[in-house]
Amino acid sequence: MGEKIIRINMTNLTTSVEAVPEGLMALGGRALTSTIVAMEVPPACEALGKYNKLVFAPGLLTASAAANSGRLSAGFKSPLTGGIKESSAGGTAGQKIERLGIKAIIIEGMPKEDKWYSIHIDKDGATIKEDHEYVGKGNYELYKIIGEKMGKNFGVLSIGPAGEFRMASANISVKDPDGNVRSHGRGGGGAVMGSKKIKYITVDDTGGPGVTIAEPDKFKQQARIFAKALLDHPVSGQGLPIYGTDILVNVLNEAGGFPTHNFRRGQWEHAEKICGETMHDVIVSRGGNPSHGCHPGCIIKCSQIYTDSDGKFVTSGFEYETIWGLGGNGLVEDLDDIARCDWAMDDIGIDSIEGVVTISVAMEAGILPWGDGKESYRLINEEMRNGTPLGRILGNGAGSVGRTYGLTRIPVVKNQAIPAYDPRAVKGIGITYATTTMGADHTTGYAVATNLMRIGGFVDPLQKDGQVDLSRNLQIATAAVDSTGLCLFVAFPALDVPECFAAIYEMINARYGLSLTANDVVELGKYVLKTEHAFNQGAGLTNAHDRLPEFFEEALPPHNTAWDFSGEEIDEFWNF
């Protein structure tokens, strides 16, 4: 395939170009980053130490003509969870890396001196430069300056102040086509990048080999089937493009699974004020853009440009989970307040899911009043941005706040914040939170789809029956999709439409001249999960960590269902 691996050694400040080992040829995205991390990183090492590595890999279809093929995977040992982490993002860097013929970028070691660096990647490889100029700056300003200096055609991966402070909720940000911020959000990749003293990485694909397709006709045919399925499905073709992911506020609230007041209730009487329908109307009335793609080739366009009442840009990539976390969970009723917090987290480089749950745990601790959107913004934009003691507590996530203040009502699994779906009212997602190798993460096995939206079948959300199998099947499929470089939202049509699912592996076949079957996809997913699980066990995680916090024993109104899986029932997950 003629692709290469770029290795960047931050201890010696050297870079090299390596051939792709035979065994890694058929891997991409999450399968590749998790394999390299498992091969090269000692599982018990310190996540912010010299033995951890930061690996970037486009997926098997990234930058191809397939719709929504814009994802880049970042892999590392997580300073938040203590386990392996893969976090994927859109934006423009992934496609440019792929077009340079780069299968993976491996960043290892740590500088001996307390200096900052930037990295530039182009057709000739990677160069490291001592670079203190932008240290302390937020992502939005950084992208603006880089755009002015280097032109808009560069891909940029960067950290904000949170990553510089090595906060465990720091993400790795990615410039989108318009200079907005996308994120390798979860698990503290920004802290790992910060520990290696890299402020930003620019990618210029000029003169690169581009993407070659082994069987172009077949690829085109399958890509058409695939795109049509995306556009025809009610979720990827209508719900997400019109309302963004915030369409889920009403879905979850109606289902009684919308965690409210730090997971005390499953419905919020003010949901209407922050729901996707309201957001859509607000954006349209203010002249913003309700439907925006985070990377070239996206046809779902679930992002948006959210503006204030003067029509000025406030934020972009304004997601359901972020809106939920300050809204229902923190009782903040003003969508504009939440939007400003979202911008600040993007700018500082904080995972917005971890960030919003952190704020509600801070409310639990009495650090700020429930529902106070203005103080939420101040905590993020002043305390966290400036790395004050309180800002450091917050910047290290929900678990950090809970531990530091001696709380017990801390919604985390493996120290990662539980997102916007209550596991007592959507029990399949609870199994995903408990068992995924990633710490609480809805995206790794989105049982909400089958529990609530009847996508890919139906499993009653309030019963235990079938949830472990559902989560296992979804986690296996998701691990495979995360390896393709396709946006995960393609899973909605893929779960419902057999030809759409087939089109995914047939596009891979056409791209590389392979003959994968549906079974190979399943085997790939299993391989990824088992590789990650073995890493986590070596890192000291056990089935004692595959559990939800104790407070989920409480019944959740309105259904008054509790989390009632035994440890043995949860542990069935790994029987495959």
Add this chain to the structure above:
Amino acid sequence: MGEKIIRINMTNLTTSVEAVPEGLMALGGRALTSTIVAMEVPPACEALGKYNKLVFAPGLLTASAAANSGRLSAGFKSPLTGGIKESSAGGTAGQKIERLGIKAIIIEGMPKEDKWYSIHIDKDGATIKEDHEYVGKGNYELYKIIGEKMGKNFGVLSIGPAGEFRMASANISVKDPDGNVRSHGRGGGGAVMGSKKIKYITVDDTGGPGVTIAEPDKFKQQARIFAKALLDHPVSGQGLPIYGTDILVNVLNEAGGFPTHNFRRGQWEHAEKICGETMHDVIVSRGGNPSHGCHPGCIIKCSQIYTDSDGKFVTSGFEYETIWGLGGNGLVEDLDDIARCDWAMDDIGIDSIEGVVTISVAMEAGILPWGDGKESYRLINEEMRNGTPLGRILGNGAGSVGRTYGLTRIPVVKNQAIPAYDPRAVKGIGITYATTTMGADHTTGYAVATNLMRIGGFVDPLQKDGQVDLSRNLQIATAAVDSTGLCLFVAFPALDVPECFAAIYEMINARYGLSLTANDVVELGKYVLKTEHAFNQGAGLTNAHDRLPEFFEEALPPHNTAWDFSGEEIDEFWNF
């Protein structure tokens, strides 16, 4: 034996008196607290949640006529380490509990309302009282008020503000005969007591059954042998009484194992300013008391009354590890500054080992300058006492500071601070730090004795050979001694003098009419370690947690030895 268990349920605010189950009859101290915790506490539960329990148990010889039989064990799941914890203390409470015929006190549950309570224990059992009067007060003031109100003859167990804030370094304090503070220091027992909303426990042994001896003549004879051995041994008979534990400054510094500048060097050029010999002279010149016992019946008297230049009380129980942590490790040269910090930690109720290592990690983070004793005091006495955000970070220990500031040079094992003996220059103690069930704790297997003082034989401190066996043998013996209620310092003569060792189990035999042998002592120690280890495994700790931090790979001057045990070599420890 006619003894009883007092059970205190803080959820229902009820107390009960139970017979001692047959299987617990022969256990005391650590063996008993660890057994009860292992039996009754789900290992994976939240340490500050309702399923954790706080267990107090006197040892098998506590309150007998044996010299130095004043120890009380506290057992619980640790909020600091996440594993089981036993922490013993002197003071007067243990002997009074034993004289009431109480084998153990089990405190369980959590109040449903946000109210504070005190508990009173006397011959009729335990009573719980809502009690907000002393909330926020330090231990010294609390003991003074209780002494004035109730008389001096009460035993008191209490928490300071640190325990109220549920800080993971909060200890459980114990009043000594003169109203000074002793501590169940390590592992955050104060946070567990605080989570159960108990500010203090008073113990009145008036009218209690006292201690009955099955074979009084035999007991007296063995107690004489035992006391003579303590007085004759150079460590327990001379070194500790005259200089206190601070005698170790020169021992460790000369051996190159005195961790300096956060474990960067093994010797400190200013050690003379803080060593035991200097402290002795300072105390004597100021009219303090260099030799003071923490409980009635102590004949070692390693404590002291440290006064200022006006002869006013500054602190008591001023230990080597505390002095080392601010002194060598934090480069603070003024012993008076260190003494004030020691008092403040006792008053606030903070484990002073965790506290001083926390301060040096705070220096590493740039929170205060190296060597700044005045700012150290301010951080402890203002920030920690008042529970400010910075105070909370500090109050949760060295690991908390390190994680919150994204550091890698964090001297902890299982999140508990490594004390005053560098594992690269005293390798046996390194095996103890790595393997003990307690998190880094020198007292669980004090290989320093054999590595440096040639007590109980000699194993070269700079070589790997023999260290695992040494640490294992010492940890087994220590687990047994921790079950007797004897001060651990009796181990110095017991390791050197066979009749002294025999006297310990012969006194137990005479006390209870048993016929234990030396082998039974070893089997008891093994049982304790295995019980604790099984709990820890259930709590999610694995051999990945039986490791020292990565930075100990660095060679330590002056010997330039590194920590060079492989994981496999360390794991040999558990092969018994």
